[in-house]
Amino acid sequence: MRGNFSTITKMFSASVVAAGLLMSAPARAADDTIKVGILHSLSGTMAISETTLKDAMMMLIDEQNAKGGLLGKKLEAVVVDPASNWPLFAEKARELISKDKVAAVFGCWTSVSRKSVLPVFSELDNILFYPVQYEGEESERNVFYTGAAPNQQAIPAVDYLMSKDGGSVKRWVLEGTDYVYPRTTNKILEAYLKSKGVAAEDIMTNYTPFGFSDWQTEVSAIKKFGSAGKKTAVVSTVNGDANVPFYKELGNQGIKAEDIPVMAFSVGEEELAGLDTKPLVGHLAAWNYFESVNTPENKKFISDWHKFIKNNKRTTNDPMEAHYIGFNMWVKAVEKAGTTDPDKVIDAMIGVSVPNLTGGYSTMMPNHHITKPVLIGEIQANGQFETVSKTPGLVMGDEWSDYLPDSKDLISDWRKPLSCGNFNVATGKCGGKGTN
Amino acid sequence: MTLIRAGLTLLFLLTTLSSSGAAEADLRGIIAKFATVTDFSETGAVVQELTATGDSAVERPLAALADGNLYIRTADSMVFVGKEGDEGVQLFDPLSGEAAGEASEDDITKITVNNTLRRAIRDALGTLTLGSKDPTVRIAAADTMFKTPDAANIEPLDAAIASESVASVKALLEQARGASILVSDKPDADKLAAIALIGARGDRNAVSLLTSVEANASGAVKEAATAAIASINSTLAIWDAGQNIWYGISLGSVLLLAAIGLAITFGVMGVINMAHGEMVMLGAYTTFVVQQVIRTSFPGLFDWSLVIALPLAFLVAALVGLAIERGVIRFLYGRPLETLLATWGVSLILQQAVRSIFGPTNQEVGNPSWMSGSFDIGQLAITWNRLWILVFALTVFGVLLYVMKRTPWGLQMRAVTANRRMAASMGIRTPWVDALTFALGSGIAGIAGVALSQIDNVSPNLGRGYIIDSFMVVVFGGVGNLWGTLVGAFSLGIVNKFLEPYAGAVLGKIVVLVLIILFIQKRPRGLFALKGRAVEA
Numbered sequence: 001m002r003g004n005f006s007t008i009t010k011m012f013s014a015s016v017v018a019a020g021l022l023m024s025a026p027a028r029a030a031d032d033t034i035k036v037g038i039l040h041s042l043s044g045t046m047a048i049s050e051t052t053l054k055d056a057m058m059m060l061i062d063e064q065n066a067k068g069g070l071l072g073k074k075l076e077a078v079v080v081d082p083a084s085n086w087p088l089f090a091e092k093a094r095e096l097i098s099k100d101k102v103a104a105v106f107g108c109w110t111s112v113s114r115k116s117v118l119p120v121f122s123e124l125d126n127i128l129f130y131p132v133q134y135e136g137e138e139s140e141r142n143v144f145y146t147g148a149a150p151n152q153q154a155i156p157a158v159d160y161l162m163s164k165d166g167g168s169v170k171r172w173v174l175e176g177t178d179y180v181y182p183r184t185t186n187k188i189l190e191a192y193l194k195s196k197g198v199a200a201e202d203i204m205t206n207y208t209p210f211g212f213s214d215w216q217t218e219v220s221a222i223k224k225f226g227s228a229g230k231k232t233a234v235v236s237t238v239n240g241d242a243n244v245p246f247y248k249e250l251g252n253q254g255i256k257a258e259d260i261p262v263m264a265f266s267v268g269e270e271e272l273a274g275l276d277t278k279p280l281v282g283h284l285a286a287w288n289y290f291e292s293v294n295t296p297e298n299k300k301f302i303s304d305w306h307k308f309i310k311n312n313k314r315t316t317n318d319p320m321e322a323h324y325i326g327f328n329m330w331v332k333a334v335e336k337a338g339t340t341d342p343d344k345v346i347d348a349m350i351g352v353s354v355p356n357l358t359g360g361y362s363t364m365m366p367n368h369h370i371t372k373p374v375l376i377g378e379i380q381a382n383g384q385f386e387t388v389s390k391t392p393g394l395v396m397g398d399e400w401s402d403y404l405p406d407s408k409d410l411i412s413d414w415r416k417p418l419s420c421g422n423f424n425v426a427t428g429k430c431g432g433k434g435t436n
Numbered sequence: 437m438t439l440i441r442a443g444l445t446l447l448f449l450l451t452t453l454s455s456s457g458a459a460e461a462d463l464r465g466i467i468a469k470f471a472t473v474t475d476f477s478e479t480g481a482v483v484q485e486l487t488a489t490g491d492s493a494v495e496r497p498l499a500a501l502a503d504g505n506l507y508i509r510t511a512d513s514m515v516f517v518g519k520e521g522d523e524g525v526q527l528f529d530p531l532s533g534e535a536a537g538e539a540s541e542d543d544i545t546k547i548t549v550n551n552t553l554r555r556a557i558r559d560a561l562g563t564l565t566l567g568s569k570d571p572t573v574r575i576a577a578a579d580t581m582f583k584t585p586d587a588a589n590i591e592p593l594d595a596a597i598a599s600e601s602v603a604s605v606k607a608l609l610e611q612a613r614g615a616s617i618l619v620s621d622k623p624d625a626d627k628l629a630a631i632a633l634i635g636a637r638g639d640r641n642a643v644s645l646l647t648s649v650e651a652n653a654s655g656a657v658k659e660a661a662t663a664a665i666a667s668i669n670s671t672l673a674i675w676d677a678g679q680n681i682w683y684g685i686s687l688g689s690v691l692l693l694a695a696i697g698l699a700i701t702f703g704v705m706g707v708i709n710m711a712h713g714e715m716v717m718l719g720a721y722t723t724f725v726v727q728q729v730i731r732t733s734f735p736g737l738f739d740w741s742l743v744i745a746l747p748l749a750f751l752v753a754a755l756v757g758l759a760i761e762r763g764v765i766r767f768l769y770g771r772p773l774e775t776l777l778a779t780w781g782v783s784l785i786l787q788q789a790v791r792s793i794f795g796p797t798n799q800e801v802g803n804p805s806w807m808s809g810s811f812d813i814g815q816l817a818i819t820w821n822r823l824w825i826l827v828f829a830l831t832v833f834g835v836l837l838y839v840m841k842r843t844p845w846g847l848q849m850r851a852v853t854a855n856r857r858m859a860a861s862m863g864i865r866t867p868w869v870d871a872l873t874f875a876l877g878s879g880i881a882g883i884a885g886v887a888l889s890q891i892d893n894v895s896p897n898l899g900r901g902y903i904i905d906s907f908m909v910v911v912f913g914g915v916g917n918l919w920g921t922l923v924g925a926f927s928l929g930i931v932n933k934f935l936e937p938y939a940g941a942v943l944g945k946i947v948v949l950v951l952i953i954l955f956i957q958k959r960p961r962g963l964f965a966l967k968g969r970a971v972e973a
Contacts, residue, residue: 042796043784043787043788043791044897045897045900047791047796047896048796048797048798048895048896048897051791051795051796052796052797164552165476165477165550165552166551166552167551167552167555178942206940206941207940207941207942208940208941208942209941209942209945211897211900211901212941213891213892213893213901214683214686214687214690216683216686216687216819216822216933217680217683217933217936217937217941218936218941220679220683220817221937223640224640226644227640227641227643227644228643228644228647229644229645229646229647229648229651230648241798241893241895241897241901244798244892244893245891245892245893248803248821248891249819249891251808252808252809252810252819252820252821252822253810253817253819254809254810254817257551257554258551258554258555258558259555259583261551270797271798273797273798273800274797274798274799274800274893274894274895275798275800276800276802276803279808281504282550282551282554284551378550378551380504381504386548388476388548388550
């Protein structure tokens, strides 16, 4: 029965997508346009998060065209819908590159969708900008990671909780959805916590399925774990849809942020939009951007966004900022290279520096990750985050975690002559092993 | 005589005024320091200075600070308590609470707080509000002081216990005093008495406190603490089992709600309706729309929003169901595979339609006040929303059972199910019975959506999460039998929740699935098998 369902799902989503494509098929492009691919799910479970990114990209491309385009040509967005279906991501990526001849692709949200398109991008030699925080343990020549690596989100977040300001936490619950990002992140965090002297019995790890909605047992287990006379905090890598019922249950069972704070890595302004946040004031999130950040760049970005989407209530979030940075970097690199040829642009990308929305500059590093500030925010009654801590400088994305035995000797440097994504400094060879 | 009395009164008034005036000026001086703080530790220092005055007047500014309602007016660096209104923020004096005009958000800055500060303020307010007239405030104060014991608390607690008249509050105060004794340097005899007192409390907070005492104490106190922890834990283990059962019943009620409409469309009619989950979603979105209208036009009715949404959700889902039956399903009776594919397509269309109209993001559906929070039975915390959902699920079940068994319409439905041609020969208009039955099943799914909007996301994907579970319940319970659905839902819920603490949520779900597969091998027609069209088909 279940097998049938999934094949049917595929069949139907494929046909729905095909129909959608027919309707939105781009007009035959003249030679004076540069095409940019947008590979975000507009239907299916991930549409909730990815549709916003598609809209953000459309806005950025519009703005660039208003500024006169790129290399004297107009930019043209080619939007496809991979429908939250991982294999379809690969097919759609191939279509964008081979058929539509796009110069670069902005897309993907889940790690599994990224993994599924990787071979396509290296085979056809194109560029993917990946805007979401992820588990690291990867560095590909054709991918630029504009979201946070674990050391740009998870580690500073835990550091904050251990500090006096964060409440000197001694006991940890690692609560996550059961897939690759939470599992890898929690593995890194566990190793990190142990290196800081946290005993194994003071760490509790728990996983729940995607879209989990009955949190009673888990929340009462957290309550129980928290009553051991030591300051306890929850580090949550719970993903997407499961968050709303999780927070509702926390609120109803009366877990206050002052007693057991929950630090989330996947909860942004967008997720909070579906919640009454009054019982949740004080729970935390770690990101590289909050909508509430008070800088002129951010104010302009938000007002442009409201104008573009024609809705003053739509929030902005961290992956949108990542696309903002990634797109501007790409524009700059293309101008620097004088061509949109992916091969030349990839080389030109390294060292490109553009303003981010939090009042600084982000730079593309040789490992294809970027530098970002890390912000810790507390949930407010109005559904926004208020920054309570910010790293003093920019943090450089570390693709191979130093806390995992398999990857601590690996580095990535895509500059010539090394040009290697997994160089093992211990053996001096390219092609060391990673956990994934 | 009168003159003298008047003079004395005047004198008295003057002295009280001037003394309180001086204290008030001091307080204002301290509060004004908030305007110059640059980080959380400086804010913390000002909070400490305020609490050190011991004046209960600082309760207002501190509580406002903890709630994030303390503002600085940029123009003159004055500190105000603010209340966000429709336009701008209304300002109030931080000590007297008198209205002090309005300001736009650009003219004032909020004093930010973090969790550490909130906790410090809560602890400070605990001591300050011990003498409050409101018993619930005193209970909250005792609770805070129990959780953050401090040797300095013993004296104020002694005074509070002496003047306390409510027995239940007194007991809490004594426990808070016991907690404070445990962290003080009082003699061991006092500490042993305190441990006995706290051991009798028997909840998780007591375990938490005693564990930290156990770690720091030695000799008789340590032994007594260990024994008390062991005895509390053994009682709590029994409560834990009770809690699992309650969680299971609660999950069962959610499953029942989600599946009960399907028990009609799939169970009674034999239509494999993959769009069932989308009917639930439509119900949830109806609730959202009703709440939106209430929020903008009749804010006073908010607590009634769910009651108002119920009939509307039923109507919306029933009408959509009717349209699906008349437009698609009636051409496909007796062709289960085609029905499955067609309804799956309908479900995708409905999802995408909702996504286009309302957007792909979650919509906020608020909990009315009577569905928020929880209450305790012994050591069992029961949340109101779960309890109401259970009551609601059972009510819906009862009403549906009545309709099926006791009304002419139900009789016709059952007749058509049992033998369509015979029913037609008896003059029953079978096509309309089909249409109305399908509409009823869809409508029930719609009102389930009203309840589920209280615990789950209201997003276009809402229905997707329930469709598999619903089919599981109906198939397990026995196709075509309402009682089977009831028993199936609750047993799956309880089994699931008993497995979860041991196996984890992921493995627990797998185990349940495997158990159902094995069960279906043994009894292909579920717990309670019925004869009907579904069986013949």
